[in-house]
Amino acid sequence: MRLASLRTVQWRTIEDREIEFSPGVNVLVGGNGQGKTNLLEAVQYLALGRSHRSARDDEIVRFGSGYFFVRGDGEGDAGQAFSIEAGFTPPRSKRLKVDGRPLTRLTDLTGVLACVSFGPEDTELARGAPQLRRRYVDYTLAETSRASLKALTEYRRVLQQRGSLLRESDNSGSATSADLQVWDDELVRLGCDVVVRRAEALLDLGPRARTLHQALGVGADLRLFYVVQAAGQRLEVGPALQGFLARAREGALEEAFRARLRQRRVAEQVRRANLVGPHRDDLEFELDGRDLRRYGSQGQCRVAAVALKMAQAECIRERRQDRPVVVLDDVFAELDERRAAGLWEIVCKHHQTFLAVPRRSDVEFGEGDAIFRVESGVLTREK
Amino acid sequence: MIFGSPLLTRLVSLFKQMPGVGEKSAQRMALYVLRSERSAIEELARTLNDVKEHVGLCEVCANVSEAPQCVICSDARRSDETVCVVEQPQDIYMLERTGAFRGRYLVLHGVLSPMDGVGPEELRFGNLRQRIEQGGTREVIVATNPTVEGEATALYVSQLLQGLSVRVTRLARGLPVGGSIEFLDEATLGRALEGRQDV
Structure with a gap:
């Protein structure tokens, strides 16, 4: 799919206007603080219905003005047109529309504009908090299947309900x-479903990430491990995880999950929190057999994160x-030339891409690519 | 203050407390009261009072009723063999319209939801276990909504009845009648696949 045009009104520091994009690569060139990231944020807002960097809509409204509005028009690969509109008036009046129809639930926006992003915050994917890695897998799930999205929402709901019950305990025994x-019972039923779906997604993501990493890197081997907390197992994404999945479908996971719940019962009551389940899962990465989180350099973590994100793009594309x-x-900031070229080859040539760079010399351009100069929120098309 | 009348403003705010009524609808309703014949409004007021006075809950199934037992519980032609557990009285109305169910009901008036402070004590289970044991019930159909809370409530019902020789069933999920697969959401279709039956 592609985003053909974007209109922003009172969106952070960006000048109010409509911009037409190229179906190929769209390069935004500009110095620090000129508004490149703000513009990319608007594109992502249309995909997510919220900001990927700040959860607060009122921070997006341009300083001193009363509301913001953003609209994107585009079409899918099969030619089906779509439009997404988002408007916000502080303190909390937010409206989202798809094809002119108002949405009642944020989840109905999922998948209208499928978007995979990589920003400075994603470098943390490999060694930051486990939550980032769970979000990575779950985003892949949500973007590829409504049923998975529903499973995730329901699981979150049961966590809230059960958490509430555990917290209540301080008033009434x-x-x-x-x-x-x-x-x-609900936790186990929905939790097993989430684990199985994550395992399936990882079996798709893992090999792709490995291949992409090889193409990007210097041949170092990237291996993924899924840490299933409810089962107390760390499984390499490959035959080991496949075996686990087969056993899980026959009830082994449910059994392990229940045993662990029983074992942690007292701890849960004392700490008044949900301590067992896929909300505590994690991913681990190894580079040539060494734990990436512990031994990886900044650059290695970054390349691994890029490979993972691009695997996500392939996965979404295929499904x-x-x-x-x-x-x-x-x-490109921290990638050496060879890796940058690799990324360009693998990604930019095959997807509509929005790319922010500080200097024009950072990239090579192809036919049909668009270059915008961004200065104090004003966009000028150079090519 | 809207309309410059404190009384009317008060009426609007009272209407707004009703479920599904927002500011605009409440204003419209208040103006309707203002414009209506005195007799019509008197009847409305009387009916509101009468409903509060005479309508209560059935002592057996907690359905709405003007008598100690509701029309369904006191209907001798209905069967005691099946009891259908629903969330709200209006669910009975929907099930009755199907004409496919001739058993009795139990209205819980809610579902388990710790977040809202609703535990088993807040729901109207009454003496379900005793009722099932003594009434010769063979099947309990749990017709709560297919939400996380509805499922948990269904599990609770089956737990409550453990050890009794009664079958506990759950409504099926899947294709709507007359619906088209083309327009079905993935989650529902997935459930329909799971719950497929022999032709």
């Missing part, structure tokens, strides 16, 4: 095992039969 039992839009914020 501890939540008894009898009270917890139905929520345990939806439509190419996601790719947003790259200053991704």
